[in-house]
Amino acid sequence: MDAELLPDDAVVDLQAEFEASHVDEVMAKLDHELVGLKPVKTRIREIAALLLVDRLRRKFGISSDTPTLHMNFTGNPGTGKTTVALRMAEILHRLGYVREGHLVAVTRDDLVGQYVGHTAPKTREVIRRAMGGVLFIDEAYYLYKPENERDYGQESIEILLQCMETNRDDLVVILAGYKDKMDRFFLSNPGMRSRIAHHIDFPDYRPDELESIAELMLAEQNYRLSPSATRALSEYIPLRMSLPHFSNARSIRNALDRARLRQANRLFSQRSRNLTRLDLITIEETDIRGSRIFLEGKLEGEPQEIERV
Amino acid sequence: MMTNPGNRVTQGQFSFLPDLTDTQISAQIKYALKNHWAVSVEYTDDPHPRNTYWEMYGNPMFDLKDPAGILMEVNNCRKAMPNMYIRVTAFDSTKGWEAPRMSFIVNRPPNEPGFRLVRQERDGRSQGYSIIPYATDRPEGERS
Numbered sequence: 001m002d003a004e005l006l007p008d009d010a011v012v013d014l015q016a017e018f019e020a021s022h023v024d025e026v027m028a029k030l031d032h033e034l035v036g037l038k039p040v041k042t043r044i045r046e047i048a049a050l051l052l053v054d055r056l057r058r059k060f061g062i063s064s065d066t067p068t069l070h071m072n073f074t075g076n077p078g079t080g081k082t083t084v085a086l087r088m089a090e091i092l093h094r095l096g097y098v099r100e101g102h103l104v105a106v107t108r109d110d111l112v113g114q115y116v117g118h119t120a121p122k123t124r125e126v127i128r129r130a131m132g133g134v135l136f137i138d139e140a141y142y143l144y145k146p147e148n149e150r151d152y153g154q155e156s157i158e159i160l161l162q163c164m165e166t167n168r169d170d171l172v173v174i175l176a177g178y179k180d181k182m183d184r185f186f187l188s189n190p191g192m193r194s195r196i197a198h199h200i201d202f203p204d205y206r207p208d209e210l211e212s213i214a215e216l217m218l219a220e221q222n223y224r225l226s227p228s229a230t231r232a233l234s235e236y237i238p239l240r241m242s243l244p245h246f247s248n249a250r251s252i253r254n255a256l257d258r259a260r261l262r263q264a265n266r267l268f269s270q271r272s273r274n275l276t277r278l279d280l281i282t283i284e285e286t287d288i289r290g291s292r293i294f295l296e297g298k299l300e301g302e303p304q305e306i307e308r309v
Numbered sequence: 310m311m312t313n314p315g316n317r318v319t320q321g322q323f324s325f326l327p328d329l330t331d332t333q334i335s336a337q338i339k340y341a342l343k344n345h346w347a348v349s350v351e352y353t354d355d356p357h358p359r360n361t362y363w364e365m366y367g368n369p370m371f372d373l374k375d376p377a378g379i380l381m382e383v384n385n386c387r388k389a390m391p392n393m394y395i396r397v398t399a400f401d402s403t404k405g406w407e408a409p410r411m412s413f414i415v416n417r418p419p420n421e422p423g424f425r426l427v428r429q430e431r432d433g434r435s436q437g438y439s440i441i442p443y444a445t446d447r448p449e450g451e452r453s
Contacts, residue, residue, distance in 0.1 A: 100374040121367070128382070132375020170377040 005061040012056050023048050026091050035216065036209040040084055043200050044091060051095040068197045069097065070164055072140075073176040074183075075202025078248030081176040082138065084202075088174065089134040098172055100132035108142040111156045119152040123159045131170045140175035141185035157189060164195050205248050207237045214252050218283070223260065228285035232294075239293050255291065262287040316423035318356040321396060322413040331380060334397065334415055338376035341399035341411050347371050349400065350382050352393045354452050355445050356421070366390075369400065383415055392418045392452075418444070 006012070018024065027048070030041060050067060057064065069092065073081040086103050093101025106126055113119035127135065137143070145151040164173050175192075177185070179201065186193040205213065211234055218224060225233060240251055263283050267275060288294075319325055322337075329337070341348050348370050351363035366386040370379055379397070386395050395416035398409045422443035429437035444452065 099377075102374050125368075125370075128370060128378030129372050129374070131373070131378040131381075167377065167381070170375065 006059050008060070010060070012059060014052065014056065017052055017056060021052065021094055021096075023052070023091060023094050026087065026094055030087055030091075033216070034080060034083065034087075035212045036205055037080060037084070037202060040080075040200055040202060043198060044084075044088070047198070048091060048095060051092075051097055055096065066097075066169055068164075068168055068195070070173045070196045071175070071198040071200060072182065072186075072196045073174060073200050073202060074179040076178065076204055076248060078250035078252075079202035079204065080249060081202055082136070085134065085136045085174050085176065088172075092134065092172060098133055099170075102130075102133035103136055104130040104133060105136040105138060107138050108153065111137070111143065111160075112152050116152075119155045120159060123156045127160070127163050127167075127171065131167065134172045134174055136174045136176065139177050141177045141181040144185055144188055146188060157192065161191050161195060207234070207241065210237050210241075210249070210252050213249050214256060217249075217253055217256055221260075223256075223281055223283055225288075226282050226284050229283050229288050232285045232288035236288055236291060236293060243293065258291065259283050259287045262290045316421045318394065318414070318417065318421060320356070320358060320412075320414065322411060324414055328417070329413070329415065331384075334383065335376040335380055337411065337413065338379050338397065338399075342373055342376060344399075344401070344410070346399035346401045346410055348373070348379050349398050350379070350386050350395065351398055352386055352390050352395045352416075354393045354418075354449075356394055356442050357424075357440070357445070363394075363396065366395070387416050391416075394418065 027045065030044065034041070047069065054064065054067065071088070073085065075081055082105070085105070089098065089101050089103040092098045104126065110126055111119070111123045113122045143153040143157055145153055160173065163171060173196075175182070175196065211230075214233060214237075215225070236255065237252070240246060240255065245251075260283070266284070266287060267279065317324070323329060338348055349368070350366040352366055353360060353363040366389075367382055370382070373379065383395065383397065393416070394414060396412055396414045399411035401408060401410040424440040424442050427439050427441055429439070431437050
C-alpha cells in the first residue's frame with residue numbers, strides 16, 4: 001500500500017483497478033442470486049465505487065479518512081438481510097476494506113451477560129473475534145430494553161459504540177432488524193444512529209420476484225416445476241401474501257418444502273410403477289394445489305411461530 | 310552480566326533483538342493464528358528464567374481471524390501494567406504438541422536491574438549457585 005506515490009500528472013485506470021479487484025464477479029453473483037432488492041444493490045454499488053476511488057486517491061497520496069461503513073439493514077422478515085450481510089463481508093474483503101472477510105453473526109445472547117461484570121468481557125470477545133471482518137448483529141433492537149433500567153444491554157451498546165469509533169479500520173458492524181423496532185432502538189440510542197453511515201431499507205418482494213425466488217430455490221435443490229405447477233404457484237403467491245404472518249422469501253421456502261413433502265408422498269402412493277429421473281425432480285400442479293390455502297383459504301395448521309430473520 | 314550490557318532479559322523468541330514494533334507483533338500473531346494456535350497475553354514482574362507460569366491477562370483468545378484483536382489486548386495490558394514484563398504466547402492444542410509453540414516478550418519495564426548471583430557453601434566444599442532477580446527484592450505489591 002505504501003508504495004511510491006504517483007506524480008500529480010500521472011494517469012490511473014479506474015477500469016483496470018475495478019477488474020483487478022474482482023468486485024464485478026461478486027456483483028454479478030449478487031445480481032444473479034438475489035432477486036429484486038434494487039435499493040440495496042444500488043447502495044452496495046455506490047460503496048464499492050467509493051472504495052475503489054478511495055484506493056486510487058491513496059495512490060496519489062491524497063489522504064482522507066477511511067470511510068465508516070457501519071450499516072443498518074431494516075426490512076420485513078425474509079427480505080434477505082442476512083444473505084446480503086454475508087455477501088457484504090465478501091465484497092468488502094475483495095475491495096480490501098476488511099482484511100479477512102469473515103462474518104461473525106451474533107444476537108443479544110452472545111453480547112449481553114447474565115450478571116454484573118459479565119457483559120463487557122463477553123462483548124469484547126465477540127468484537128475481537130469479528131476484527132478483520134464483519135460483525136453482524138441480528139435483531140439488534142433486542143440489545144436495548146427500555147422497560148428494564150438495569151438491563152445489561154446498555155453496557156454492551158456502549159462498548160460497541162466505542163469500538164465502532166476507535167477500531168474503525170478493523171471492524172465493520174452491521175445491525176439488522178425490523179424497521180419499526182429499529183427506529184425505536186435508534187430513537188433511544190442516538191449515538192448509535194449517528195455512527196452508522198448507511199441505513200438500507202429492504203423492500204418487500206413483489207409477487208413476480210417471489211416467483212423467480214421460488215425457481216431459484218428449487219433449482220438449488222435440483223427440483224423443477226412443471227408448467228402447470230408454475231401457474232399454480234403464481235396463483236398461490238398472492239393468496240399467501242394476503243394471509244397473516246407472511247414473511248416474504250421465507251414463506252415461499254416453507255411452501256416449497258411442503259410441496260416437496262407432498263411430491264414425495266404422491267410418488268410413494270404410486271410406488272407400484274417405475275419412476276424416471278424426471279419424476280423425481282418434478283413438482284406437479286397437485287403438489288402445489290394440495291396446499292391448505294387453496295383448499296380452505298387459510299394457513300396450514302402450523303404453530304403461529306414468531307418468525308426470525 | 311558483562312555480555313548483556315543493558316541487562317535485558319533474554320527469554321522466548323526475538324529477545325536478543327530490539328523490541329518488536331506493533332506491526333512486527335501483528336505479523337507474528339498472524340502467523341500463530343494461521344496455524345490455529347490459541348494466543349494469550351501474560352504478564353509478570355519476576356523475570357527469573359524458572360518463572361514459567363506468568364499471570365494471564367484475560368482469557369486465551371480462541372477463534373480469532375485477525376491479529377488486531379490481540380494487539381488491542383496487548384495494548385490494554387501495557388496500559389494497565391507498564392512496568393511489567395508482558396509476553397504473547399501461542400498454544401498449540403494439536404495432539405502430541407499440546408504446548409506453547411511461540412512465546413515472545415512485547416513489553417519490558419523501563420529499567421531492568423538484572424540478577425544477583427548467590428553462592429552457597431555445600432558439603433565437601435562444593436559450591437551451589439543460584440540467581441535472584443533484583444526486581445523481586447521487594448515484596449509483591451510494592452514492586453515497580
